[in-house]
Amino acid sequence: MVNEKPAKEGLEIERMAIHAALVESIDRSVDDMLTALKKANKLDNTLILVLSDNGASHQIYAHRVPNGVRVGSGETFLCQGPAVAAMNNTPYRYFKLTDYEGGIASPLVAW
Numbered sequence: 001m002v003n004e005k006p007a008k009e010g011l012e013i014e015r016m017a018i019h020a021a022l023v024e025s026i027d028r029s030v031d032d033m034l035t036a037l038k039k040a041n042k043l044d045n046t047l048i049l050v051l052s053d054n055g056a057s058h059q060i061y062a063h064r065v066p067n068g069v070r071v072g073s074g075e076t077f078l079c080q081g082p083a084v085a086a087m088n089n090t091p092y093r094y095f096k097l098t099d100y101e102g103g104i105a106s107p108l109v110a111w
Helices: 005-039 082-089
Strands: 049-051 108-110
Antiparallel strands (some): 049 108
16 A cells, blocks of 8 residues: 655645745845845835735645646646645634635735
8 A cells, every 4th residue: 555645745845845935035036126226226215015915825726746847846836735824824814715814914014
């Protein structure tokens, strides 16, 4: 009998790593933009908005990972599933498609 649990756990870890990499990429991009604006002496006269849509998706049905393609590439699509979505929505509860804060809160940073 084949045990599928390690593969599922591996995919969950990969999903969390992909999410962390995306957040880090956004952080670096914002830093690069701030550095360029400061160098151009435009930083004090620029409104910067960083925002997100409402909550993480708990859905797990919309997987698209072609054989031989690394998860997280532009050729793949993975929903997060409930465990990763709950972690990403912390401290709020629940997910998109609900009326709880985890489904409706939309973060915004204005600088």
